[in-house]
Amino acid sequence: MSDTTHLLIPGAASASEGCQQALQNLALPHLDRLLARLSPHPTGSDSGEETSFSAPHERALARALGLPAEDGHIPWAAWHRHQQHPSTDGEAWAFVTPCQWQVSTDHVTLRDPEQLGLDEAASRALLAIISPWFAEDGITLHYDQPTRWLASGPLFADLATASLERVLLRDVRAWMPHAQQARTLHRLHSEMQMLLYTHAFNDERAARGLPVVNSFWVHGAGALPASPPPGAAAPTMPTTLRDTALREDWRTWAQAWATLDAGPVADLLRQAEAGAPVSLTLCGDRNAQAFHNAPRSLARRFQGFFRPLRATDLLKTL
Known part of the structure; x- marks a missing residue:
């Protein structure tokens, strides 16, 4: 939807040992609550490798803008x-x-x-x-x-x-x-x-x-393709996590996550709670996963009530 607020977060996690250790003590209460309200986007999962030429968030951003998203060939x-x-x-x-x-x-x-x-x-x-x-x-x-x-x-x-x-x-x-x-x-x-x-x-x-x-x-x-895509609204993409992850400064990365959780993530949660359409894409150095607040079935809601998705568990998979 064109009026959907989309938050795309690069550098949300890394497979590196330092990042995995930092995740052990990372508290992201607003992200936990937001994920409990959202559903995985049916076409929002993107699996890759650390050796791919294009980072997961680049592929996600390309898709959001309607650009070709083939690895190494995003124009x-x-x-x-x-x-x-x-x-x-x-x-x-x-x-x-x-x-x-x-x-x-x-x-x-x-x-x-x-x-x-x-x-x-x-x-x-x-x-x-x-x-x-x-x-x-x-x-x-x-x-x-x-x-x-x-x-x-x-x-x-x-x-x-x-x-x-x-x-x-x-x-x-x-x-x-x-x-x-x-x-x-x-x-x-x-x-x-x-x-x-x-x-x-x-x-x-x-x-x-x-x-x-x-x-x-x-x-x-x-x-660009013969008919370039119309100018789509770019997602909001904070880069503080990506910048600290590139330098493997995991202490600062964890602090940046806390700031992000209390700021843009909390803002997106408030919009979701108010019934506005929202989208969230979390990107690591290998994979990306997108979520949106599409209606969920009663069984899905029941399952989510007893087994809420913890943010740090999800981040370990990226």
Whole structure:
């Protein structure tokens, strides 16, 4: 329903040992009460793996917006471009994030791009340095934000890419686009590392004590369908749990859950108790489960009265 209030929570749980321990003592009274009033959505279960290119909440958000939700093929960049310039529909786009790869003996870790300290001027200067190299392979780069550019080109039409948060603070080698699909990108990665290694742009940053930029990450690639979906209302999606889960800061994550339970979850509960249509989607790093307040049968209500669904038990399955 278009007037349904939808709360989509990424980072609601993780299979990591630290998260599972944090769940043992986590009290979420409003979520417990809300789940007791809701029913699982018939099409809201999404099972996946931690190694999928698209996180569960990305797939859930794509479905809510009417976008293709195939793993690694959610056209986020094309959708973003569509909001700005609908006349570009049909073209293939991707996001390109300038970043630093930290190389050690057995890992190549993508550090948080937000820690680079790039402002618009520095980002545009870097874009001017590397754009000609991309243009030789039919890729046009466009400035969008300091730590995110837009790229257009046929290469991105069918390219499966891992979202930035899947690879953030992890070993990039497990998340690279498949070699057969992405020979051009693999070569560009090598060329950019050589170009930027001794470039004056990085020398100047190092002299100011700023991290160097030595690579990039491509994500959100694809083209919109021939008839793009109408602009659907996006769910409310708080990111505090996701942000702390990415850094495996489980103490802060538990505190964030308590704050979320007392705020947006409590608000959704009040709406449900008032009879308004609501929807809740809980997303971990593997799975997602959606709920709504559709009418339930008498038997289902009777069962729910004696065996209420505990929030922490549910979260352990995500």
